[in-house]
Amino acid sequence: MNHFTQFENRPLADQLIEKALAYKNNPRMDISKGLGKRVGCIFLNPSLRTRASTQIAAMNLGMEAIVMNMDKEGWALEMKEGAIMNKGTVEHIKDAAAVMGTYFDVLAVRAFPSLVDKKEDSEDYIFNQFIKYSGIPVISLESAIRHPLQSLADMITIQENILSSTKPKVVLTWAPHIKAIPHAVANSFAEWTLGCGHDLTITHPEGYELDDKFTKGANIEYDQKKALEEADFVYVKNWSAFNDYGKILTTDPAWMLRETHLNKAPQAKVMHCLPVRRNIELSDEILDGKRSLVQKQAENRIYSAQAVLSMILE
Amino acid sequence: MNHFTQFENRPLADQLIEKALAYKNNPRMDISKGLGKRVGCIFLNPSLRTRASTQIAAMNLGMEAIVMNMDKEGWALEMKEGAIMNKGTVEHIKDAAAVMGTYFDVLAVRAFPSLVDKKEDSEDYIFNQFIKYSGIPVISLESAIRHPLQSLADMITIQENILSSTKPKVVLTWAPHIKAIPHAVANSFAEWTLGCGHDLTITHPEGYELDDKFTKGANIEYDQKKALEEADFVYVKNWSAFNDYGKILTTDPAWMLRETHLNKAPQAKVMHCLPVRRNIELSDEILDGKRSLVQKQAENRIYSAQAVLSMILE
Amino acid sequence: MNHFTQFENRPLADQLIEKALAYKNNPRMDISKGLGKRVGCIFLNPSLRTRASTQIAAMNLGMEAIVMNMDKEGWALEMKEGAIMNKGTVEHIKDAAAVMGTYFDVLAVRAFPSLVDKKEDSEDYIFNQFIKYSGIPVISLESAIRHPLQSLADMITIQENILSSTKPKVVLTWAPHIKAIPHAVANSFAEWTLGCGHDLTITHPEGYELDDKFTKGANIEYDQKKALEEADFVYVKNWSAFNDYGKILTTDPAWMLRETHLNKAPQAKVMHCLPVRRNIELSDEILDGKRSLVQKQAENRIYSAQAVLSMILE
Structure with missing residues (x-):
């Protein structure tokens, strides 16, 4: 494996899940594997779980992790080729990424979308600039359109909690939110769930259709009630509109998942990537109840x- | 010992002081003790000494320390039970603390008081939410009402500088300041000094009485001159009013400790937890003179x- | 060697260059040398390369590096002797530096100039306060007037790229910039280049004369074209005026180095300390072409x- 940016294929996903579960069982079994190797963790956006879990993962392998909060400790990067840099940006991504490629063995990068420039976001422009210019393996800590480490943690969590040998019914349900939220988690979850061979239903208000590049093969169901019937895993997530790019079309509280929504899904486990807006996206009763897998997902981020x-x- | 949040009892305090002095003599004598263990250092407020000394202490035990500056690198935490999170807070303390409990073996938390909500501060609400929800041992790096690691360092410093075998006279004297300052250092210093069996006099302008939960057993003396007579240790500290909660009642410069105040206390050593406002709380002549123990206190923070x-x- | 703040003498410089090249060849050859030693990295100003390279250098020696971003994680330091601290500063450099001297074995400090108070900057006041009060070896990570780690990296890079055994012609050429930039890199580059026995020409618009304390022995040539003829190494750098202190006198784009400027210097290698304002200080064609040594310079910062x-x- 060179870069880690997206779902590649089922055998690789299975291998990663298996490896992660082995590490969960014995976190320091490969404590010498990364000796003398360094991972640079570049954050263009804030992070709590991702930063801590990546640092811990590196430490568990004997690697050194150096964190750079570019927005606060570094400076504004210029992203455009050929830019005449007479404005606010202080260093070109070309130069910064190449230096990082010299300093580190692996780069891990978080770069959120603008939610303004659909084309640039869809091409994952900023993230791909790091790949292009660093010259070393790059891991996505969430890019404009994908959050593959989260999705891998989600797949591990599903695998740990499958009750029967039959294909689980997985439902991704849109939730209200007060801010315009990226599509990365939803996109990746769809990509990985489908790629791992699970049965996926996506439910959301009309207008909230995701980029079909990620959802091809999923069952789209606008009626949340119907979508949730007999669900084994319900993944709750807000995202802003993709077609009417970055817009909030509704905040209808009826879409907030509550216990009553799961009357016809008695065994359903509920997932969320955190941070979660309690009682806006998801009710306290579910988050604090037995259905919730959110803490297990967070723990699996390490592995x-x-x-x-x-x-x-x- | 599970959590470390306050003075518990004299035998434990004596044991901690003894242990600290052993480490001061040989900082890396237990370098393997913390191998593979992680402490998460959560700062809801800024820090210099506390952060560095905690990191160093962890390193001296072979532990890994991961620092999270929540106000800058993370995001605003919601503290209220049952909150409908449709405002500025991004994650509930419940969820964040539980994740941290999964990621770390020990949590060290700094959470200052609001100085507005007396009841919430007095209950040490925020700090206790971390204890409630993390499920792992929690160390106070200064809470709304206590700063026990500072007080332990102060007790070590007093023990190292006691001149005779008789009970030392310890004086805690209020000092002027231009900002409203928490009570934590003063509370804890009183709690530990009394708990360790020292003779404690507290002197301050009227209206600056501390919560008597912490000062019971101390001699309260409004006349600073009288209080300082024959003092062995003089602890200088500002705090805002407790009764008229969080208010600044006076900034009378006469309360600033100077050499002339110590005419009748020739052997007095002077202490301050730092950072100190020079020539407001304490004069240059004392801070730069032979009486000052402030650097020794800071060093003892590590141990x-x-x-x-x-x-x-x- | 006690402190590292400037060029001292040629034998020491040669020894450092040799040592650095040995480490470049085998970065972890002295992995046990710094075991149990700690370097505190104090940033009063932002940093990317300097912070990461210093942390990596420390790790390569088995040392522990603790980074303190004073402007963000700490608090405003008071620098004036005898100050009555009733304003914005929270801690005196005296006290903060002395604590750091207790906590660390080595201190590495970045402190930019004000570009307002010429006398204070020229005395390197802030940086020297750390030397005065910390009581331990201090390394400059760029002070008000010098950037010696950068210059040492530059000397290593020149040594690696000298084509013949004859003295190379080194040209330091001023470049336009939209902001008022310190003199530290230019000063140090002149000091080290001359100290290492290279032939140095400095070219800049009239009014941009550097402090002659650093440039004595250099050839000053106001005609950039003439200065660049037969150059072996061209160091591109902006600085603000020194005489008319901190002012921007011109942003004339003709001074931006382009390929056509180097018609009469076919073998010239081009250097810049980064970050570089592309197409303002230096053209894309040079930065992305074969002449550029900028990435090698950045890499040599580690060693x-x-x-x-x-x-x-x-």
């Missing part, structure tokens, strides 16, 4: 990152 | 944290 | 810091 770093070191 | 981490690891 | 730390540990 998803560790499995990925480990395979990149190979 | 106070190391002793506490060490006992929590046991 | 320049490692050589210095190593000698301070001795």
Whole structure:
């Protein structure tokens, strides 16, 4: 594995899940594997879980992790080719990424979308500039359109909680939110769930259709009630409109998942990537109840990152 | 020892002081004790000494320390139970603390008081939410009402500088300041000094009475001159009013400790937890003179944290 | 070696260059040398390359590096002796530096100039306060007037790229910039280039004369075209006026180095300390072409810091 940016294929996904579960069972089994290797963690946007879990994953492999909060500790990067840099940007991504490629063995990058320039976001422009110019393996810590370490952690969590040998019914349900939120988590979850061979239903208000590049093969159902019937796993997530790019079309509280929504899904486990807006996206009763897998997902972020770093070191 | 949040009892305090002095003599004597263990250092407020000394203490035990500056690198936490999170807070303390409990073996938390909501501050609400929801040992790096690692360092410093075998006279004297300052250092200093069996006099302008939960057993003396007579240790500290909660009642410069105040206390050593406002709280002549123990207190912060981490690891 | 703040003498410079090249060849050859030693990296100003390269250099020697971003994680330091601290500053450099001297074995400090108070900047007041009060070896990570780790990296880069055994012609050429930039890099580059026995020509518009304390022995040539003839190494850098202190006198784009400027210097290699304002200071064609040594300079920052730390540990 060179870069880790998206779902590649089922055998690789299965291998990563297996590796992650082995690390979860014995986190320091490969403590010498990364000795003398360094991962640079570049944050163009804030982070809590992702930063801590990546640092821990690196430490568990004996690697050194150096965190750079570019927005606060560094400076504004210029992203455009050929730019005449007479404005606010202080360093070109070309130069910064190349330096980082010299300083580190692996780069891990978080770069959110603008939610303004649909074309640039869809091409994952900023993230791909790091790949283009660093010259070393790059791991996505959430790009404009994908959050693959989260999705890998989600797949691990589903695998740990499958009750029967039959294909689980997975539902991705849109939730209200007060801010315009990126599509990355929803896109990646769809991509990985489908790629891992699960049965996926996506439910959301009309207008909230995701980029079909990620959802092809999923069942789209506008009636949330119907979508949730007999669900085994319900993934709750807000995202802003994709067609009417970055817009909030509704905040209808009826879409907030509550216990009553799951009357016809008695065994359903509920997932969310965190941070979650309580009682806006998801009710307290569910988050604090037995259905919730959110803490397990968060814990699996460590082992998803560790499995990925480990395979990149190979 | 599970959590470290306050003075518990004299035998434990004596044990911690002894342990700290052993570490001061040989900082890396237990370098393998914390191997593979992680402490998460959560700062809801800025820090210099506390952050560095805690990191060093952890390193001296072979532990990994991960620092999270929540106000800058993370995001605003919601503290209220049952909150409908449709405002500025991004994640509930419940969820964030539980994740941290999964990621770390020990949590160290700094959470200052509001100085507005007396009841919430007095209950140490925010700090206790971390204890409630993280599920792992929590160390106070200064809470709304206590700063026990500072006080432990102060007790170590007093023990190192006691001249005779008789009970030392310790004086806590209020000092002027231009800002409203929390009560935590003063509260904890009183709690630990009394708990360690020292003779404590507290002097301050009328209206600056501390919460008597912390000062019971101390001699309260409004006449600073009288209070300082024959003092062995003079602890200088500003705090805002407790009764008229969070208010500044006076900034009378006569209360600033100067050499002339110590005419009748020739052997007095002067202490301050730093940062100190020079020539407002305390004069240059004292800070730069032979009476000052402030640098020794700061150095002992390392060993106070190391002793506490060490006992929590046991 | 005690402090590392400037060019001292040629034998020491040669020794540092040799040591740095040995580390470049085998970065972890002295991995046990710094075991149990700590370097505190104090940033009063932002940093990317300097912070990461210093941390990596420390790690390569088995040292622990603790980074403190004073402007963000700490608080405003008071710099004036005898100050009555009733304004915005929270802690006196005296106290903060002394604490750091207790916590660390080596201090590395970045402190930019004000570009307002010429006398204070010229005395390197802030940086020297850290030396005065910390009581431990201090390394400059760029002070008001010098950037010696950058210059050492530059000397290493020149040595690696000298084509013949004859003295290379080195040209330091002023470049336009939209902001008022410190003199530190230019000063240090002149000081080290001359100290290392290279032939140095400095070219800039009239009014941009540097402090002649640093440039004595250099050839000053106001005609950039003439200065660049037969150059072996061209160092491109903006600085603000020194005489008319901190002012921008011109932003004439004719001074931006382009390929056509180097018609009469076919073998010239081009250097810049980064970050560089592309197409303002230096053209894309040069930065992306074969002449550019900028990435090699950045890489050598690791080994320049490692050589210095190593000698301070001795």
